[in-house]
Amino acid sequence: MEKIVSRLSIRNIKFLENGPYSMELFTGECCGLNGVSGVGKSQFLRAIADVIAHGGECMLEGVSSLQFTPQKWRSVVALIPAESFWWFDGVGPHFATVALDDLYLRDLLSRLGFGPDVMDWQISRLSTGERQRLSLVRTLIRQPQVLLLDEPTSGLDQKMAAVVEEIVTELCIQKTCSCLWVSHDQEQLKRIATRCFTLERTEILEMML
Amino acid sequence: MNVISLGVVDLSLAAFLLLLLAFCSLKIGLGIEKRIIFSGLRMTAQLLLVGLVLKALFASGSFPLVFCMSLVMLLVAGYEVSARQKRKLRGRSGYLISTGSMFISSFSVAFLALTLMVNVSPWYTPQYAIPLLGMLLGNTMNGVALASDRLTTDIYNQRGMVEQRLLLGQSWQEASGDIRRDCMRTGMIPIVNSMAAAGVVSLPGMMTGQILGGSSPIDAVKYQILIMFLIAAGTGFGVIAAIWLISRRLFDDRERLVVENLTKANKH
Numbered sequence: 001m002e003k004i005v006s007r008l009s010i011r012n013i014k015f016l017e018n019g020p021y022s023m024e025l026f027t028g029e030c031c032g033l034n035g036v037s038g039v040g041k042s043q044f045l046r047a048i049a050d051v052i053a054h055g056g057e058c059m060l061e062g063v064s065s066l067q068f069t070p071q072k073w074r075s076v077v078a079l080i081p082a083e084s085f086w087w088f089d090g091v092g093p094h095f096a097t098v099a100l101d102d103l104y105l106r107d108l109l110s111r112l113g114f115g116p117d118v119m120d121w122q123i124s125r126l127s128t129g130e131r132q133r134l135s136l137v138r139t140l141i142r143q144p145q146v147l148l149l150d151e152p153t154s155g156l157d158q159k160m161a162a163v164v165e166e167i168v169t170e171l172c173i174q175k176t177c178s179c180l181w182v183s184h185d186q187e188q189l190k191r192i193a194t195r196c197f198t199l200e201r202t203e204i205l206e207m208m209l
Numbered sequence: 210m211n212v213i214s215l216g217v218v219d220l221s222l223a224a225f226l227l228l229l230l231a232f233c234s235l236k237i238g239l240g241i242e243k244r245i246i247f248s249g250l251r252m253t254a255q256l257l258l259v260g261l262v263l264k265a266l267f268a269s270g271s272f273p274l275v276f277c278m279s280l281v282m283l284l285v286a287g288y289e290v291s292a293r294q295k296r297k298l299r300g301r302s303g304y305l306i307s308t309g310s311m312f313i314s315s316f317s318v319a320f321l322a323l324t325l326m327v328n329v330s331p332w333y334t335p336q337y338a339i340p341l342l343g344m345l346l347g348n349t350m351n352g353v354a355l356a357s358d359r360l361t362t363d364i365y366n367q368r369g370m371v372e373q374r375l376l377l378g379q380s381w382q383e384a385s386g387d388i389r390r391d392c393m394r395t396g397m398i399p400i401v402n403s404m405a406a407a408g409v410v411s412l413p414g415m416m417t418g419q420i421l422g423g424s425s426p427i428d429a430v431k432y433q434i435l436i437m438f439l440i441a442a443g444t445g446f447g448v449i450a451a452i453w454l455i456s457r458r459l460f461d462d463r464e465r466l467v468v469e470n471l472t473k474a475n476k477h
Contacts, residue, residue, distance in 0.1 A: 049376060051466070053467070070380075071379065078376070081372075081373070086370075142378065
Protein backbone atom coordinates (compact mmCIF):
# COMPACT_ATOMS: atom_id res chain seq x y z
CA MET A 1 0.00 0.00 0.00
CA GLU A 2 1.26 3.44 -0.87
CA LYS A 3 2.26 5.39 2.18
CA ILE A 4 0.73 8.85 2.34
CA VAL A 5 3.38 11.37 3.27
CA SER A 6 2.17 14.29 5.28
CA ARG A 7 3.52 17.43 3.75
CA LEU A 8 2.76 20.01 6.42
CA SER A 9 2.03 19.09 10.03
CA ILE A 10 0.65 21.83 12.20
CA ARG A 11 1.07 20.93 15.87
CA ASN A 12 -0.48 22.86 18.74
CA ILE A 13 -0.13 26.27 17.13
CA LYS A 14 -1.10 28.94 19.65
CA PHE A 15 -1.10 32.72 19.40
CA LEU A 16 -2.72 35.44 21.53
CA GLU A 17 -6.05 33.94 22.75
CA ASN A 18 -6.17 31.37 19.97
CA GLY A 19 -5.43 27.68 19.70
CA PRO A 20 -3.95 25.20 20.18
CA TYR A 21 -4.61 24.13 16.60
CA SER A 22 -3.38 20.90 15.04
CA MET A 23 -3.97 19.59 11.53
CA GLU A 24 -2.23 17.76 8.71
CA LEU A 25 -1.97 18.98 5.15
CA PHE A 26 -1.13 16.02 2.91
CA THR A 27 0.89 16.15 -0.28
CA GLY A 28 -1.11 17.51 -3.18
CA GLU A 29 -4.05 18.33 -0.99
CA CYS A 30 -6.04 21.54 -1.03
CA CYS A 31 -7.77 22.17 2.28
CA GLY A 32 -10.42 24.81 2.69
CA LEU A 33 -10.57 26.95 5.82
CA ASN A 34 -13.38 29.14 6.97
CA GLY A 35 -14.68 30.65 10.20
CA VAL A 36 -16.47 33.76 11.37
CA SER A 37 -14.84 37.12 10.72
CA GLY A 38 -12.21 38.10 13.24
CA VAL A 39 -11.74 34.61 14.64
CA GLY A 40 -8.10 34.66 13.57
CA LYS A 41 -7.88 32.91 10.20
CA SER A 42 -5.36 35.37 8.80
CA GLN A 43 -3.32 35.25 11.99
CA PHE A 44 -3.38 31.45 11.83
CA LEU A 45 -1.84 31.59 8.35
CA ARG A 46 0.70 34.18 9.51
CA ALA A 47 1.66 31.90 12.40
CA ILE A 48 2.21 29.00 9.99
CA ALA A 49 4.37 31.23 7.77
CA ASP A 50 6.19 32.20 10.98
CA VAL A 51 5.80 35.97 10.68
CA ILE A 52 4.11 36.31 14.06
CA ALA A 53 5.23 34.89 17.39
CA HIS A 54 3.40 31.66 18.22
CA GLY A 55 3.54 28.53 20.34
CA GLY A 56 3.66 24.99 18.97
CA GLU A 57 5.44 24.04 15.78
CA CYS A 58 5.03 23.40 12.08
CA MET A 59 6.86 20.61 10.30
CA LEU A 60 7.48 20.11 6.62
CA GLU A 61 8.00 16.45 5.70
CA GLY A 62 8.87 15.86 9.33
CA VAL A 63 11.39 18.70 9.58
CA SER A 64 10.58 21.45 12.06
CA SER A 65 10.38 25.05 10.86
CA LEU A 66 13.13 25.87 13.34
CA GLN A 67 15.52 23.76 11.25
CA PHE A 68 14.97 26.18 8.36
CA THR A 69 16.25 29.74 8.21
CA PRO A 70 13.24 32.09 8.42
CA GLN A 71 13.80 33.15 4.79
CA LYS A 72 13.89 29.54 3.56
CA TRP A 73 10.79 28.58 5.53
CA ARG A 74 8.77 31.49 4.14
CA SER A 75 9.94 30.67 0.63
CA VAL A 76 8.83 27.06 0.96
CA VAL A 77 5.66 27.70 2.96
CA ALA A 78 4.43 30.80 1.16
CA LEU A 79 1.62 32.99 2.41
CA ILE A 80 -0.24 35.29 0.05
CA PRO A 81 -1.99 37.79 2.31
CA ALA A 82 -5.41 39.23 1.51
CA GLU A 83 -3.89 42.66 0.90
CA SER A 84 -0.75 42.72 -1.19
CA PHE A 85 2.01 45.29 -0.83
CA TRP A 86 4.41 46.61 -3.48
CA TRP A 87 7.49 48.68 -2.84
CA PHE A 88 8.97 49.61 -6.23
CA ASP A 89 7.23 52.09 -8.54
CA GLY A 90 6.93 49.67 -11.43
CA VAL A 91 5.62 46.10 -11.64
CA GLY A 92 8.77 44.66 -13.23
CA PRO A 93 11.33 45.05 -10.41
CA HIS A 94 9.12 42.96 -8.11
CA PHE A 95 9.66 40.04 -10.46
CA ALA A 96 13.40 40.55 -10.85
CA THR A 97 14.16 37.21 -9.17
CA VAL A 98 13.25 35.35 -12.38
CA ALA A 99 14.11 36.05 -15.98
CA LEU A 100 11.29 38.02 -17.49
CA ASP A 101 11.06 35.65 -20.46
CA ASP A 102 10.67 32.69 -18.11
CA LEU A 103 8.07 30.35 -19.61
CA TYR A 104 6.24 29.65 -16.37
CA LEU A 105 5.98 33.38 -15.67
CA ARG A 106 4.73 34.10 -19.20
CA ASP A 107 2.17 31.31 -18.92
CA LEU A 108 0.84 32.44 -15.54
CA LEU A 109 0.59 36.04 -16.66
CA SER A 110 -1.29 35.24 -19.84
CA ARG A 111 -3.71 32.87 -18.10
CA LEU A 112 -4.47 35.61 -15.60
CA GLY A 113 -5.13 38.10 -18.38
CA PHE A 114 -1.84 40.01 -18.61
CA GLY A 115 0.38 40.60 -21.64
CA PRO A 116 4.18 40.75 -21.31
CA ASP A 117 3.95 44.57 -21.21
CA VAL A 118 2.51 44.33 -17.67
CA MET A 119 6.10 44.50 -16.41
CA ASP A 120 6.29 48.14 -17.52
CA TRP A 121 3.09 49.14 -15.71
CA GLN A 122 3.04 51.44 -12.71
CA ILE A 123 1.96 49.93 -9.37
CA SER A 124 -0.08 53.03 -8.50
CA ARG A 125 -2.33 52.47 -11.51
CA LEU A 126 -3.19 48.83 -10.78
CA SER A 127 -6.73 47.96 -9.73
CA THR A 128 -7.39 45.82 -6.63
CA GLY A 129 -8.04 42.79 -8.81
CA GLU A 130 -4.88 43.29 -10.86
CA ARG A 131 -2.83 43.56 -7.69
CA GLN A 132 -4.39 40.39 -6.36
CA ARG A 133 -3.62 38.43 -9.52
CA LEU A 134 -0.07 39.76 -9.80
CA SER A 135 0.53 38.99 -6.15
CA LEU A 136 -0.40 35.35 -6.85
CA VAL A 137 2.03 35.24 -9.78
CA ARG A 138 4.78 36.88 -7.70
CA THR A 139 4.59 34.08 -5.16
CA LEU A 140 3.96 31.16 -7.54
CA ILE A 141 7.08 31.81 -9.63
CA ARG A 142 9.09 31.21 -6.45
CA GLN A 143 7.71 27.65 -6.57
CA PRO A 144 6.68 27.12 -2.96
CA GLN A 145 5.78 23.66 -1.68
CA VAL A 146 2.93 24.85 0.50
CA LEU A 147 0.61 27.69 -0.43
CA LEU A 148 -1.33 29.59 2.21
CA LEU A 149 -4.01 31.62 0.45
CA ASP A 150 -6.00 34.28 2.31
CA GLU A 151 -9.16 34.93 0.28
CA PRO A 152 -7.23 34.99 -3.00
CA THR A 153 -10.26 35.74 -5.17
CA SER A 154 -12.00 38.36 -3.01
CA GLY A 155 -11.39 41.16 -5.52
CA LEU A 156 -11.85 39.13 -8.72
CA ASP A 157 -14.78 38.62 -11.07
CA GLN A 158 -16.15 35.09 -11.58
CA LYS A 159 -14.11 34.41 -14.67
CA MET A 160 -10.79 35.34 -13.08
CA ALA A 161 -11.72 33.58 -9.84
CA ALA A 162 -12.25 30.42 -11.89
CA VAL A 163 -8.80 30.80 -13.48
CA VAL A 164 -7.17 31.16 -10.05
CA GLU A 165 -9.03 28.07 -8.80
CA GLU A 166 -7.89 26.17 -11.86
CA ILE A 167 -4.22 27.17 -11.49
CA VAL A 168 -4.08 26.20 -7.83
CA THR A 169 -5.97 22.95 -8.38
CA GLU A 170 -3.52 21.98 -11.13
CA LEU A 171 -0.55 22.59 -8.86
CA CYS A 172 -2.10 20.36 -6.21
CA ILE A 173 -2.95 17.58 -8.67
CA GLN A 174 0.61 17.63 -10.02
CA LYS A 175 1.66 17.30 -6.36
CA THR A 176 4.05 20.22 -6.72
CA CYS A 177 2.13 22.06 -4.07
CA SER A 178 -0.24 21.61 -1.16
CA CYS A 179 -2.62 24.38 -0.30
CA LEU A 180 -4.56 25.85 2.59
CA TRP A 181 -7.24 28.14 1.19
CA VAL A 182 -9.17 30.60 3.35
CA SER A 183 -12.54 31.55 1.88
CA HIS A 184 -15.97 32.64 3.03
CA ASP A 185 -17.55 31.19 -0.09
CA GLN A 186 -18.93 27.70 0.64
CA GLU A 187 -19.49 26.97 -3.04
CA GLN A 188 -15.89 27.84 -3.84
CA LEU A 189 -14.60 25.60 -1.04
CA LYS A 190 -16.72 22.73 -2.41
CA ARG A 191 -15.16 23.21 -5.83
CA ILE A 192 -11.52 23.35 -4.77
CA ALA A 193 -11.09 21.62 -1.42
CA THR A 194 -10.52 17.96 -0.70
CA ARG A 195 -11.23 18.57 2.97
CA CYS A 196 -12.60 21.57 4.76
CA PHE A 197 -11.97 22.99 8.24
CA THR A 198 -13.65 25.57 10.41
CA LEU A 199 -11.50 27.68 12.66
CA GLU A 200 -12.84 28.52 16.09
CA ARG A 201 -11.20 30.36 18.94
CA THR A 202 -9.75 27.29 20.62
CA GLU A 203 -10.01 24.52 18.06
CA ILE A 204 -10.02 23.65 14.40
CA LEU A 205 -12.80 21.30 13.26
CA GLU A 206 -12.99 19.21 10.12
CA MET A 207 -16.42 19.51 8.57
CA MET A 208 -18.48 17.78 5.91
CA LEU A 209 -18.37 19.32 2.47
CA MET B 210 41.23 93.61 21.11
CA ASN B 211 39.01 92.91 24.10
CA VAL B 212 35.47 91.66 23.84
CA ILE B 213 32.86 94.32 24.48
CA SER B 214 31.01 93.01 27.51
CA LEU B 215 27.22 92.85 27.18
CA GLY B 216 25.01 94.44 29.82
CA VAL B 217 21.54 93.59 31.10
CA VAL B 218 19.99 96.31 28.93
CA ASP B 219 21.52 94.88 25.74
CA LEU B 220 20.17 91.40 26.47
CA SER B 221 16.77 92.79 27.45
CA LEU B 222 16.51 94.60 24.13
CA ALA B 223 17.20 91.32 22.30
CA ALA B 224 14.67 89.53 24.50
CA PHE B 225 12.11 92.17 23.56
CA LEU B 226 12.33 90.94 19.94
CA LEU B 227 11.34 87.48 21.12
CA LEU B 228 8.37 88.93 23.04
CA LEU B 229 7.34 90.67 19.84
CA LEU B 230 7.46 87.34 18.01
CA ALA B 231 5.35 85.72 20.73
CA PHE B 232 2.82 88.55 20.38
CA CYS B 233 2.66 87.96 16.61
CA SER B 234 2.16 84.25 17.22
CA LEU B 235 -0.80 85.10 19.47
CA LYS B 236 -2.34 87.44 16.88
CA ILE B 237 -1.96 85.06 13.94
CA GLY B 238 -3.16 82.14 16.06
CA LEU B 239 -0.03 79.98 15.73
CA GLY B 240 -0.52 78.79 19.30
CA ILE B 241 3.18 78.51 20.07
CA GLU B 242 3.57 81.78 22.04
CA LYS B 243 3.81 79.91 25.34
CA ARG B 244 6.46 77.62 23.93
CA ILE B 245 8.44 80.54 22.51
CA ILE B 246 8.53 82.33 25.86
CA PHE B 247 9.14 79.18 27.89
CA SER B 248 11.98 78.07 25.60
CA GLY B 249 13.51 81.55 25.74
CA LEU B 250 13.42 81.54 29.54
CA ARG B 251 14.74 78.01 29.67
CA MET B 252 17.61 78.85 27.33
CA THR B 253 18.54 81.92 29.41
CA ALA B 254 18.51 80.00 32.69
CA GLN B 255 20.46 77.05 31.24
CA LEU B 256 23.14 79.22 29.69
CA LEU B 257 23.58 81.43 32.77
CA LEU B 258 23.89 78.32 34.88
CA VAL B 259 26.34 76.68 32.51
CA GLY B 260 28.37 79.91 32.49
CA LEU B 261 28.79 79.61 36.24
CA VAL B 262 29.55 75.89 36.03
CA LEU B 263 32.13 76.41 33.30
CA LYS B 264 33.79 79.20 35.29
CA ALA B 265 34.24 76.82 38.22
CA LEU B 266 35.23 73.94 35.94
CA PHE B 267 37.89 75.96 34.09
CA ALA B 268 39.29 77.12 37.42
CA SER B 269 39.69 73.57 38.76
CA GLY B 270 40.44 71.66 35.53
CA SER B 271 40.24 68.29 37.31
CA PHE B 272 39.49 65.16 35.28
CA PRO B 273 36.66 63.79 37.48
CA LEU B 274 34.78 67.08 37.19
CA VAL B 275 35.22 67.25 33.42
CA PHE B 276 34.07 63.64 33.21
CA CYS B 277 30.96 64.33 35.33
CA MET B 278 30.09 67.35 33.22
CA SER B 279 30.35 65.38 29.98
CA LEU B 280 28.27 62.58 31.46
CA VAL B 281 25.52 65.03 32.39
CA MET B 282 25.61 66.45 28.87
CA LEU B 283 25.33 62.94 27.40
CA LEU B 284 22.42 61.91 29.62
CA VAL B 285 20.49 65.09 28.83
CA ALA B 286 21.12 64.57 25.11
CA GLY B 287 19.76 61.02 25.46
CA TYR B 288 16.67 62.36 27.18
CA GLU B 289 16.19 64.96 24.43
CA VAL B 290 16.33 62.29 21.73
CA SER B 291 13.64 60.23 23.50
CA ALA B 292 11.48 63.29 24.02
CA ARG B 293 11.49 64.05 20.30
CA GLN B 294 10.30 60.59 19.25
CA LYS B 295 6.73 60.04 18.14
CA ARG B 296 7.02 56.30 18.71
CA LYS B 297 9.70 54.90 20.98
CA LEU B 298 11.01 51.44 21.69
CA ARG B 299 9.30 49.99 24.72
CA GLY B 300 11.15 49.99 28.00
CA ARG B 301 14.60 51.38 28.50
CA SER B 302 16.25 50.10 25.34
CA GLY B 303 15.32 53.18 23.29
CA TYR B 304 17.05 55.48 25.75
CA LEU B 305 20.04 53.16 26.07
CA ILE B 306 20.43 52.89 22.30
CA SER B 307 20.30 56.64 21.62
CA THR B 308 22.60 57.42 24.55
CA GLY B 309 24.93 54.59 23.62
CA SER B 310 25.26 55.54 19.97
CA MET B 311 25.90 59.19 20.88
CA PHE B 312 28.45 58.10 23.46
CA ILE B 313 30.34 55.91 21.01
CA SER B 314 30.49 58.47 18.23
CA SER B 315 30.80 61.80 20.08
CA PHE B 316 33.14 60.70 22.83
CA SER B 317 35.52 58.79 20.60
CA VAL B 318 35.65 61.57 18.00
CA ALA B 319 36.20 64.19 20.73
CA PHE B 320 38.92 62.08 22.35
CA LEU B 321 40.62 61.60 19.00
CA ALA B 322 40.49 65.31 18.26
CA LEU B 323 41.86 66.31 21.66
CA THR B 324 44.72 63.87 21.65
CA LEU B 325 45.72 63.79 17.98
CA MET B 326 44.67 67.07 16.38
CA VAL B 327 44.37 69.83 18.96
CA ASN B 328 47.13 68.24 21.01
CA VAL B 329 46.23 70.09 24.15
CA SER B 330 47.87 69.00 27.39
CA PRO B 331 46.37 67.50 29.43
CA TRP B 332 43.91 66.21 26.83
CA TYR B 333 40.89 66.83 29.07
CA THR B 334 41.62 70.56 29.50
CA PRO B 335 38.03 71.76 29.96
CA GLN B 336 38.44 74.96 27.86
CA TYR B 337 38.85 72.67 24.85
CA ALA B 338 37.15 69.42 25.83
CA ILE B 339 33.79 70.77 26.95
CA PRO B 340 32.97 73.08 24.01
CA LEU B 341 34.20 70.48 21.54
CA LEU B 342 32.13 67.71 23.08
CA GLY B 343 29.18 70.06 23.37
CA MET B 344 29.18 70.83 19.68
CA LEU B 345 29.64 67.19 18.75
CA LEU B 346 26.88 66.03 21.08
CA GLY B 347 24.49 68.77 19.98
CA ASN B 348 24.79 67.88 16.31
CA THR B 349 24.85 64.13 16.85
CA MET B 350 21.75 64.49 19.00
CA ASN B 351 19.90 66.27 16.19
CA GLY B 352 20.94 63.64 13.67
CA VAL B 353 20.12 60.67 15.89
CA ALA B 354 16.77 62.18 16.93
CA LEU B 355 15.73 62.90 13.34
CA ALA B 356 16.82 59.53 12.03
CA SER B 357 15.38 57.36 14.79
CA ASP B 358 12.08 59.23 14.88
CA ARG B 359 11.75 58.65 11.15
CA LEU B 360 12.75 54.98 11.46
CA THR B 361 10.17 54.04 14.06
CA THR B 362 7.45 56.04 12.29
CA ASP B 363 8.25 54.62 8.84
CA ILE B 364 8.55 51.03 10.00
CA TYR B 365 5.24 51.34 11.82
CA ASN B 366 3.44 52.95 8.88
CA GLN B 367 4.94 50.57 6.35
CA ARG B 368 4.66 47.40 8.44
CA GLY B 369 2.47 45.75 5.80
CA MET B 370 5.12 46.30 3.17
CA VAL B 371 7.96 45.10 5.40
CA GLU B 372 6.03 41.96 6.28
CA GLN B 373 5.20 41.37 2.62
CA ARG B 374 8.90 41.40 1.83
CA LEU B 375 9.59 38.95 4.67
CA LEU B 376 6.84 36.71 3.25
CA LEU B 377 8.62 36.75 -0.08
CA GLY B 378 11.66 35.23 1.57
CA GLN B 379 13.71 38.36 2.19
CA SER B 380 15.91 38.72 5.26
CA TRP B 381 15.10 41.46 7.78
CA GLN B 382 18.02 43.49 6.44
CA GLU B 383 16.63 43.40 2.91
CA ALA B 384 13.03 43.93 4.00
CA SER B 385 13.91 47.07 5.95
CA GLY B 386 16.87 48.18 3.83
CA ASP B 387 15.20 50.99 1.91
CA ILE B 388 13.67 52.44 5.05
CA ARG B 389 16.91 52.20 7.01
CA ARG B 390 18.91 53.89 4.27
CA ASP B 391 16.33 56.70 3.97
CA CYS B 392 16.52 57.29 7.72
CA MET B 393 20.31 57.40 7.74
CA ARG B 394 20.23 59.96 4.95
CA THR B 395 17.66 62.00 6.86
CA GLY B 396 19.96 62.08 9.86
CA MET B 397 23.06 63.07 7.89
CA ILE B 398 21.67 65.51 5.32
CA PRO B 399 21.47 68.57 7.65
CA ILE B 400 25.16 68.44 8.55
CA VAL B 401 26.20 67.74 4.96
CA ASN B 402 24.11 70.69 3.81
CA SER B 403 25.57 72.95 6.44
CA MET B 404 29.08 72.00 5.27
CA ALA B 405 28.08 72.99 1.76
CA ALA B 406 26.72 76.35 2.92
CA ALA B 407 29.44 77.10 5.48
CA GLY B 408 31.20 80.38 4.85
CA VAL B 409 29.16 81.23 1.77
CA VAL B 410 25.65 81.46 3.10
CA SER B 411 26.25 81.20 6.83
CA LEU B 412 29.13 82.01 9.10
CA PRO B 413 29.25 79.12 11.55
CA GLY B 414 28.54 80.01 15.17
CA MET B 415 31.82 78.94 16.65
CA MET B 416 33.88 80.85 14.12
CA THR B 417 31.76 83.95 14.61
CA GLY B 418 32.32 83.63 18.34
CA GLN B 419 36.07 83.34 17.97
CA ILE B 420 36.23 86.34 15.66
CA LEU B 421 34.08 88.40 18.04
CA GLY B 422 36.39 87.20 20.80
CA GLY B 423 39.37 88.67 19.00
CA SER B 424 41.03 85.66 17.29
CA SER B 425 42.41 86.14 13.83
CA PRO B 426 39.95 85.02 11.14
CA ILE B 427 42.48 82.52 9.81
CA ASP B 428 42.78 80.76 13.16
CA ALA B 429 39.02 80.85 13.58
CA VAL B 430 38.54 79.33 10.13
CA LYS B 431 41.00 76.52 10.80
CA TYR B 432 39.19 75.58 13.98
CA GLN B 433 35.88 75.75 12.19
CA ILE B 434 37.09 73.41 9.46
CA LEU B 435 38.28 70.94 12.07
CA ILE B 436 34.99 71.14 13.92
CA MET B 437 32.95 70.66 10.75
CA PHE B 438 34.84 67.48 9.87
CA LEU B 439 34.47 66.16 13.38
CA ILE B 440 30.77 66.99 13.59
CA ALA B 441 30.00 65.42 10.22
CA ALA B 442 31.88 62.25 11.08
CA GLY B 443 30.48 62.05 14.62
CA THR B 444 26.90 62.63 13.47
CA GLY B 445 27.23 60.13 10.64
CA PHE B 446 28.61 57.32 12.79
CA GLY B 447 26.12 58.06 15.56
CA VAL B 448 23.21 57.91 13.12
CA ILE B 449 24.42 54.64 11.56
CA ALA B 450 24.85 53.04 14.98
CA ALA B 451 21.47 54.19 16.25
CA ILE B 452 19.57 53.06 13.15
CA TRP B 453 21.27 49.67 13.19
CA LEU B 454 20.59 49.07 16.89
CA ILE B 455 16.97 50.23 16.75
CA SER B 456 16.10 48.23 13.65
CA ARG B 457 17.70 45.14 15.19
CA ARG B 458 15.26 45.53 18.09
CA LEU B 459 12.29 45.69 15.71
CA PHE B 460 12.88 42.14 14.49
CA ASP B 461 13.08 39.04 16.67
CA ASP B 462 15.36 36.01 16.34
CA ARG B 463 13.07 34.43 13.72
CA GLU B 464 13.23 37.67 11.71
CA ARG B 465 9.63 38.61 12.45
CA LEU B 466 8.68 42.27 12.54
CA VAL B 467 7.62 43.07 16.12
CA VAL B 468 5.94 46.47 16.00
CA GLU B 469 4.64 45.58 19.47
CA ASN B 470 8.10 46.70 20.63
CA LEU B 471 7.07 50.27 19.82
CA THR B 472 5.00 52.44 22.10
CA LYS B 473 1.79 54.11 20.94
CA ALA B 474 2.26 57.40 19.09
CA ASN B 475 2.49 60.35 21.45
CA LYS B 476 1.30 63.72 20.27
CA HIS B 477 3.89 66.44 20.05
